[in-house]
Amino acid sequence: MAEIYRASTTAPVNIAVIKYWGKRDPKLNLPTNSSLSVTLSQNDLRTHTTASCSPSYPKEDTLLLNGSPQDVSGARTQACFRELRALRKQLEDSDSSLPKLSSFPLKIVSENNFPTAAGLASSAAGFAALVRAIANLYELPSSPTDLSRIARQGSGSACRSLFGGYVGWEQGTATDGSDSIAFQVAPASHWPNMRAVILVVSAAKKGVSSTTGMQTTVATSSLFAARASETVPRRMQEMQKAIQDKDFEAFGKVTMMDSNSFHATCLDTYPPIFYLNDVSRAAIKIVESINAAAGKIIAAYTFDAGPNAVVYYLEENENEVAGLFKAILGEKDGWKGERGAKIKTSDVENVREAGGVAIDLLKDGVSRVILTGVGEGPVKTEQNLIDEKGEPVS
Amino acid sequence: MAEIYRASTTAPVNIAVIKYWGKRDPKLNLPTNSSLSVTLSQNDLRTHTTASCSPSYPKEDTLLLNGSPQDVSGARTQACFRELRALRKQLEDSDSSLPKLSSFPLKIVSENNFPTAAGLASSAAGFAALVRAIANLYELPSSPTDLSRIARQGSGSACRSLFGGYVGWEQGTATDGSDSIAFQVAPASHWPNMRAVILVVSAAKKGVSSTTGMQTTVATSSLFAARASETVPRRMQEMQKAIQDKDFEAFGKVTMMDSNSFHATCLDTYPPIFYLNDVSRAAIKIVESINAAAGKIIAAYTFDAGPNAVVYYLEENENEVAGLFKAILGEKDGWKGERGAKIKTSDVENVREAGGVAIDLLKDGVSRVILTGVGEGPVKTEQNLIDEKGEPVS
Numbered sequence: 001m002a003e004i005y006r007a008s009t010t011a012p013v014n015i016a017v018i019k020y021w022g023k024r025d026p027k028l029n030l031p032t033n034s035s036l037s038v039t040l041s042q043n044d045l046r047t048h049t050t051a052s053c054s055p056s057y058p059k060e061d062t063l064l065l066n067g068s069p070q071d072v073s074g075a076r077t078q079a080c081f082r083e084l085r086a087l088r089k090q091l092e093d094s095d096s097s098l099p100k101l102s103s104f105p106l107k108i109v110s111e112n113n114f115p116t117a118a119g120l121a122s123s124a125a126g127f128a129a130l131v132r133a134i135a136n137l138y139e140l141p142s143s144p145t146d147l148s149r150i151a152r153q154g155s156g157s158a159c160r161s162l163f164g165g166y167v168g169w170e171q172g173t174a175t176d177g178s179d180s181i182a183f184q185v186a187p188a189s190h191w192p193n194m195r196a197v198i199l200v201v202s203a204a205k206k207g208v209s210s211t212t213g214m215q216t217t218v219a220t221s222s223l224f225a226a227r228a229s230e231t232v233p234r235r236m237q238e239m240q241k242a243i244q245d246k247d248f249e250a251f252g253k254v255t256m257m258d259s260n261s262f263h264a265t266c267l268d269t270y271p272p273i274f275y276l277n278d279v280s281r282a283a284i285k286i287v288e289s290i291n292a293a294a295g296k297i298i299a300a301y302t303f304d305a306g307p308n309a310v311v312y313y314l315e316e317n318e319n320e321v322a323g324l325f326k327a328i329l330g331e332k333d334g335w336k337g338e339r340g341a342k343i344k345t346s347d348v349e350n351v352r353e354a355g356g357v358a359i360d361l362l363k364d365g366v367s368r369v370i371l372t373g374v375g376e377g378p379v380k381t382e383q384n385l386i387d388e389k390g391e392p393v394s
Numbered sequence: 395m396a397e398i399y400r401a402s403t404t405a406p407v408n409i410a411v412i413k414y415w416g417k418r419d420p421k422l423n424l425p426t427n428s429s430l431s432v433t434l435s436q437n438d439l440r441t442h443t444t445a446s447c448s449p450s451y452p453k454e455d456t457l458l459l460n461g462s463p464q465d466v467s468g469a470r471t472q473a474c475f476r477e478l479r480a481l482r483k484q485l486e487d488s489d490s491s492l493p494k495l496s497s498f499p500l501k502i503v504s505e506n507n508f509p510t511a512a513g514l515a516s517s518a519a520g521f522a523a524l525v526r527a528i529a530n531l532y533e534l535p536s537s538p539t540d541l542s543r544i545a546r547q548g549s550g551s552a553c554r555s556l557f558g559g560y561v562g563w564e565q566g567t568a569t570d571g572s573d574s575i576a577f578q579v580a581p582a583s584h585w586p587n588m589r590a591v592i593l594v595v596s597a598a599k600k601g602v603s604s605t606t607g608m609q610t611t612v613a614t615s616s617l618f619a620a621r622a623s624e625t626v627p628r629r630m631q632e633m634q635k636a637i638q639d640k641d642f643e644a645f646g647k648v649t650m651m652d653s654n655s656f657h658a659t660c661l662d663t664y665p666p667i668f669y670l671n672d673v674s675r676a677a678i679k680i681v682e683s684i685n686a687a688a689g690k691i692i693a694a695y696t697f698d699a700g701p702n703a704v705v706y707y708l709e710e711n712e713n714e715v716a717g718l719f720k721a722i723l724g725e726k727d728g729w730k731g732e733r734g735a736k737i738k739t740s741d742v743e744n745v746r747e748a749g750g751v752a753i754d755l756l757k758d759g760v761s762r763v764i765l766t767g768v769g770e771g772p773v774k775t776e777q778n779l780i781d782e783k784g785e786p787v788s
Contacts (some may be wrong), residue, residue: 222628222651223658226620234616255617256662264617264662270647271682272654279673286667 002056004390005101007136011129011378013045013120013275014038014160014167015196015310015394017255017302019262022218024058024210024227028177029156033232036168036185036193036239037160038312041375049129050113050385051137055102057390061106064392065126076125079153080131081106088138090259101138104274107131109385109392114370120198120308127154128161132378135268144377148182164188164377166243168236191246193315194374197322199329201279201307202367210305213266213273220270252300255312256287259302275305279365282358283309289358290324291352307365318345322371326349328362334369343371349372396450398784399430399495401530405523405772408432408554409438409704411649411696412629416612416622420605422571423550426612427626430562430579430633431554432588432706435769439508441516443523444515445531448497451784455500455616458786461541473547474525475500482532495532502503502527503779508764514702515594521548522555525699526772538771542576556584558771560637564628585640587709591716593723595673595701596761604699607660607667614664615761621659633699634711642708646694649706650681653696669699673759676752677703683752684718685780701759709767713738716765718745720757724767728763737765 014037022032061081063070072078110129112122131151135142139151148159152169159181160167165188172180190264208216217224235254242250249391266273280303287301287309298317313321323346330345348359385393408431416426455475457464466472482496504523506516524544529536532555542553542563553575554561559582566574602610611618629648630639636644660667676695681695681703692711709713717740720729728734779787 056658069718097459101753140661220651221658222625222655223662225618226617229618253664257662260664260666261460261616264658267661268617268655268658270649270654272678274675279674281668284666 002051002054003099004054004386004388005054005099005104005137006050006052006384006386007133008048008050008381008384009129009132009136009378010042010046010048010381011125011132011161012042012164012375013038013122013125014157015162015302015304017110017251017312018155018232018239018258019304020156020169021262021265022224023156024033025175025177026215028180029076029152030177030180030307031156031169032170033228033230034169034236035157035169036166036236037157037158037376038196038374039161039167040196040372041042042108042374042379044370044372045114045125046112047122047125047131048113048381049126049128050109051130051133052109052386053101053137054107054390055104056105057105059105061108063110063130065110066112067229068243076127076154079131080127080134080150080300083150083153084131084134084138085369087135087140087142091138091140100196106134106372107386107390111385113215120200124157124161125153127158128378130154131158132162136380138349145181145183149177149180152177152180152182157170161376164375165190166374168240185240186243188374188376191243192374195313195315195318195322196372197311197313197325197371198370199283199362200326200368200370201277201309201310201365201367208273208305212334213269216273217265217269219299221268223268224265225262231261249297251310252297255300255302263303268310273305276303277307279361280307282361282365283311285358286324286328286362287311290321293350294320309378319346324348326367328359329366332366332368334371336343337371339371396448396718397493398446398448398450398780398782399493399498399531399700400444400446400778400780401527401774402442402444402778403523403526403530403772404436404440404442404775405519405526405555406433406436406517406558407436407508408517408551408770409696409698410551410554411645412626412633412652413698414550414563415604415608415656415659416618417550417608419569419571420609422574423470423546424571424574425550425563425565427622428563428565428630429551429554429626430560430630431551432590432768433555433558433561433582433771434590436765437769439514439517439519439766441504441506441523441777442777443467443504443520443527445524445527446501446503446784447495447531447782448501449498451499451501453499454500457502457504457524459504460506465629466720468697470521470548471524474521474528474544477544477547478525478528478532480722481534481536484495485532500528501780501784505779514594518555521545521552522772524548526556527551529775537576541574542572543574546571546576548572554578556771558769559584560768562634566621572756574692576676579634580637582768585637586768588715589707589709590766591705591707591719592764592766593677593703593719593756593760594762594764595671595703595759602699607663607699610667611659611663615659615662617662618659621655625655640772643691646691646706646774649694649696650715652750657697669701670697671701671759673755674701674703676755678761679752680707680718680722680745680756684715688714688745713740718742719763722753723760725759726762731765734763
């Protein structure tokens with residue numbers, strides 16, 4: 001029986017604090033502006049992927065995600081496969097003793113440890129894990145930066161999930177995308193007490209897809225150019241300084257302003273794109289009230305292309321921030337487990353000025369919470385999702 | 395007994411299609427961009443004001459609005475009184491036979507024909523009527539353009555209510571505001587079949603006041619400058635052309651885009667300002683579906699500093715636009731009367747793609763509708779709200 005080659009990794013989700021929105025090259029996923037994110041802990045949110053290849057496999061490459069076969073014929077997945085195979089081929093060409101893995105069909109199995117229905121951006125973790133797992137399988141000497149060029153072609157923000165901690169994505173200027181790469185602003189250990197509570201909002205319906213949405217914004221928003229050319233470059237500098245200085249007030253203010261700026265360009269799109277709903281607005285009101293009660297910024301909201309709120313805060317303010325949401329949303333899923341149990345609820349009276357309406361909207365509209373924090377980049381694992389015979393582990 | 399001098403006028407509401415948002419001089423209400431509005435019919439929405447003066451009146455100027463005494467000591471009202479008195483004084487100085495009205499106390503009585511609770515911008519009609527009524531009382535030879543300089547100091551958008559039809563407000567560049575004036579783009583008779591249905595949304599709470607809001611936007615929004623300096627100047631040209639050409643598709647598209655642009659800069663304000671809520675979004679979805687069903691733009695939404703939707707359409711599309719809202723909101727106040735009764739309801743299936751959710755949100759969130767259309771400017775009336783003895787008519 002022909003040999004089965006396998007390698008496995010886990011990769012994290014990241015949530016941007018300076019948002020990626022707009023492509024200058026849709027094929028290569030080259031962005032119209034740089035962006036910056038916090039990599040979230042894989043204890044809470046991660047994709048686990050095993051890449052495998054063998055001359056004995058059926059000829060077509062395959063991908064199984066959470067037990068369901070996925071289409072791999074799309075240009076994005078194909079670009080990742082092609083680039084990784086080309087790198088492997090270079091190794092094989094320079095050392096004839098190496099097995100010709102680049103010519104074997106790929107079999108990939110992935111699993112997320114979080115509910116798909118949560119509407120969390122899983123494509124970033126998914127493509128980061130896919131690229132990292134195949135690079136491991138192929139024993140490529142490529143750095144995370146090198147791999148970020150490839151993962152970016154699968155899903156733009158995936159490039160940022162190849163690093164842990166605080167991660168930038170430099171937009172670059174080269175037409176081939178060679179300088180559009182991710183870089184680590186600071187490791188998780190530099191500012192390890194960054195926490196996040198995610199409020200998962202039960203949306204009636206998925207809104208406009210981000211790929212379609214961002215292209216419509218670029219084409220129709222009259223305000224978008226100012227965001228891309230002036231606002232974001234300035235904020236990238238401010239945000240990197242805030243992270244270097246571990247200055248949460250600056251970090252939080254820029255995070256909130258940039259989320260609002262991104263959603264403003266969505267609203268300025270024609271036809272307008274709305275990702276925030278009344279529940280999202282209620283979360284914003286509550287965060288504003290938490291900060292008003294504290295007399296400074298101790299909580300910062302941000303929203304991706306959907307109504308879920310991600311609220312960043314520092315561990316020392318856990319009771320004031322997560323504890324306040326626990327007081328409102330304690331009945332929802334997500335508070336069990338060691339971390340959730342030790343959070344003390346804080347007095348809802350502190351946010352009464354946000355109005356009972358905001359509290360009721362959150363209670364009605366949030367389906368679950370996820371407690372997490374800053375975390376590490378992809379981690380190699382011996383736990384394979386494909387067994388020695390090449391079959392998915394069930 | 396000393397003589398009682400009286401003069402009365404009515405003045406209209408206007409709803410902008412290119413929005414005024416941002417002051418370059420808060421004292422003189424000089425705007426950061428030009429704007430353009432449609433004057434609405436006074437049959438449906440108007441302020442009726444009687445201005446009166448007499449040497450026999452108590453020394454303090456007074457204003458009664460809908461039966462309630464109003465504070466007239468504010469800088470805005472005082473500016474209007476002062477400027478109008480100065481113009482009267484010039485007349486008196488050049489013709490000593492004229493009674494010295496400028497030295498007499500003013501007594502003003504106003505009434506709106508629409509519910510104050512509706513959250514409709516009543517200050518535009520209110521200040522236009524106040525300025526026009528006093529100008530009539532003083533028998534000033536001032537043109538509406540001259541008076542627009544004065545009304546602007548009461549409430550910016552009031553300057554546009556001194557004309558009927560389609561009205562621009564040129565931002566001007568002079569520091570004294572002398573060239574920041576309203577002008578008529580076209581009379582109502584040029585394009586008389588413009589209609590509007592106003593969906594009055596029951597808001598839980600009044601949002602940020604527009605005066606406070608627009609100053610915060612100017613100070614904190616990074617996208618605002620592009621709107622004021624590039625987007626609006628271009629749209630002012632496009633909108634004037636659309637009106638000259640009676641091109642509803644162009645009129646409607648620019649109207650919707652400009653409303654979205656204005657609310658985008660509100661969202662980009664720090665802290666963010668939200669005037670649109672889920673009911674407003676539902677109205678947008680329904681309008682988009684009406685247009686999709688028609689295969690062209692026959693309805694155009696616009697929102698001021700609040701959740702109420704104003705939907706413009708042409709009379710020939712009344713059943714497709716107003717009739718669709720009647721099919722959804724027929725139980726609400728506002729459909730009685732000749733105009734409402736003759737509107738045929740149109741098939742809700744036409745907007746089913748907007749989702750039952752949007753329909754349910756409208757049903758839950760809209761408290762009443764107002765049917766109206768383009769109309770004339772202020773009209774002098776002999777119907778005085780102050781009697782010959784100087785007492786309010788009850």
